[in-house]
Amino acid sequence: WICLIVVSILYIVFTPKCPPRPVQSFWQSKVGYWVNPFAFKDSDGDLIGDLKGLLSVGDYIQESVGAGFLILTPMSPLYPKFLSNVTKVTFESIHPALGTMDDFSAFLRGFKKRGMQTVISLNFNAVPLTHELAQPAYLVPATAADKFSRVSNDSAQLVNGEKFYSTYGKGSGVVDLNLKLPEVMEKGKNA
Known part of the structure; x- marks a missing residue:
């Protein structure tokens, strides 16, 4: 038994240590939550989700869901029947039903204050x-x-x-x- 203990101690002492954990990007180390902002929370009563509504439930997303970052579906205007007042669409524009660019900036700031990142998917x-x-x-x-x-x-x-x-x-x-x-x-x- 003594030999077994000595061999075990020597094995533990001379075995190389595990390498340190690599630094991971947020999408590798946190839970992501996929959200369609059009179908999430409505703040203005038009029955279409919007950025202000999504921002208002940030605590729920972070604490109850446990998300560390948010993945948003495409927010740019796509369907022409909902675009009667939009004359030119770009990848940088957001659908008017979701809010304005100021709403988008406030949304990003609000989630950044919570320590959450935002990923936006584009079509x-x-x-x-x-x-x-x-x-x-x-x-x-x-x-x-x-x-x-x-x-x-x-x-x-x-x-x-x-x-x-x-x-x-x-x-x-x-x-x-x-x-x-x-x-x-x-x-x-x-x-």
Whole structure:
């Protein structure tokens, strides 16, 4: 028994120590909470969630849910039927139903004070016809093979008299960007 104890002690003493824990980014060390701000908390009674409503439940998200960071679904305007007062859409704009850019700044500051980070996902696939990139040079041309659409059999959307592919189908007011083009990818990186 004594030999076993001596060998165990020697083994423990001469075994290399474990390396220190690596420094991890927030998304590796905290719990994320995925939120669709349109469907979360409404602060102004229009039955559409908004940034002020989401900010008002920050303590709930942090303490009850246990989230360390927030992942927001795309906030830029997409569906044309809700964009009657929006003339030009960019990746940097937010939907008017969510609030203003001042509301967005207040939202970011509020979550930063809580020690929470915010991740915003962007939709680089489909954009409304009022988007700055909804130009023929940046779109996917419609071909006979492009028959899949979420809502109808016709997946072609007219832009300046030419047909372009739309996952949402004919008449949707939404077209798909050609993500194989370096210019489109560069615009996405700069968003």
